[in-house]
Amino acid sequence: MKKYDRLIFIDEDDTARAPMAAAIMQKKYLLSPLKICSRGLVVLFPEPVNQKAEAILVSHGLTAREHAAVQLSEEDLEGRCLLLTMEEEQKEKIRMTWPDAGNVYTIAEYVGEGGKLGPLYGEPLVSYGKCYETLDAMTDELAVRLNEEVLEK
DSSP states (O other), X not given: OOOOSEEEEEESSSSSHHHHHHHXXXXXXXXXXXXXXXXXXXXXSOOBOOHHHHHHHHHTTOOOTTOBOOBXXXXXXXXXXXXXXXXXXXXXXXXXXXXXOOXXXXXXXXXXXXXXXXXXXXXOHHHHHXXXXXXXXXXXXXXXXXXXXXXXX
């Protein structure tokens, strides 16, 4: 049975890892439609995706060119929504800000992997490429898990 209608990837400022994860996930095969987007915990203005993140996405046939950073809000937590953060600290920040928020996990925790997605700010392009590879593998597992949940009765 389908558990979620929306999937939100969450990062600190919604300019690199979260929009990359959303772009990658939108290309995965899902048995049931799912609205996929990204949000940030500290967004001061609608900043575009990081140029290095966009370059890596483009090199894999994807883009987040139209993306503008959006602050996570209480409205995002409503309904059947799965929130996946990049880091444990981000998950804890959400839980402290919205104690009643359900379905909040790190992406690694949700897919049962130990992969670490450290911050990319100031890192070289190769780090963005490694992050892409990690996110691609994690979203493969995420798609499998979400599809299995749809098939459960």
